[in-house]
Amino acid sequence: MRRMVLSILVDNTAGVLSRVAGLFSRRGYNIDSLTVGETEDSRYSRMTVAVTGEELTLEQIKNQLGKLEDVLEIKELKGDNSVCRELILIKVLASQAERQAIMSVVDIFRAKIVDVATDSLMIELTGNQTKLDAFIKLLDGFHIKELVRTGVTGLTRGSGDMADYID
Missing domain, CATH: 3.30.70.1150 (ACT-like. Chain A, domain 2)
Structure with missing residues (x-):
């Protein structure tokens, strides 16, 4: 089991948080931590999602998130290249x-x-x-x-x- 922290840039539209959280619940994935807020450009929000799972599960999470229409960018925040x-x-x-x-x-x-x-x-x-x-x-x-x-x-x-x- 490994903990992964994702930074997800999304369109700042109604329902985007529900769609992202819904993806996790439909697939049976647990969210350890979730924060979201508007970026410096009000058209976008940034979500930070922490999840724990097996390597294959974590890869599936990234792939499924990438398929959502509102998701513009997904970055894994690793200890050596992030704060x-x-x-x-x-x-x-x-x-x-x-x-x-x-x-x-x-x-x-x-x-x-x-x-x-x-x-x-x-x-x-x-x-x-x-x-x-x-x-x-x-x-x-x-x-x-x-x-x-x-x-x-x-x-x-x-x-x-x-x-x-x-x-």
Whole structure:
């Protein structure tokens, strides 16, 4: 089993997300992570899809996605030629006595405290999955009230991504 992250350039039209997600569900493929947003050109959106599977299954996924009318480009984001990141927000219950210890962990990971309440701190951290998992593990002794992850997103290194599609 291997994890594959795909960057998919699509037309920014109604229903495109449903068609891409539908392809996965019809074929019985599981999506580990899915992010989507408009690009610098509002005619296009970029989806980042993370999937895990056998090599043959992963190849089938790429082939099936390529057949969709709305899909303009598919790139596999490999570690050596891409930058991938994820964002988490964590709400941690924090007494006055615990705040300093939590803030020390926040500083070590270059995270940010984005909200402070009388009994909690909300922390924002961006990084790769390994960094985020390590941060969460260090907060294990504290009471994590809520946690949300955006899912992985990324781009290939270098230039030239959308040049072929822009008029």
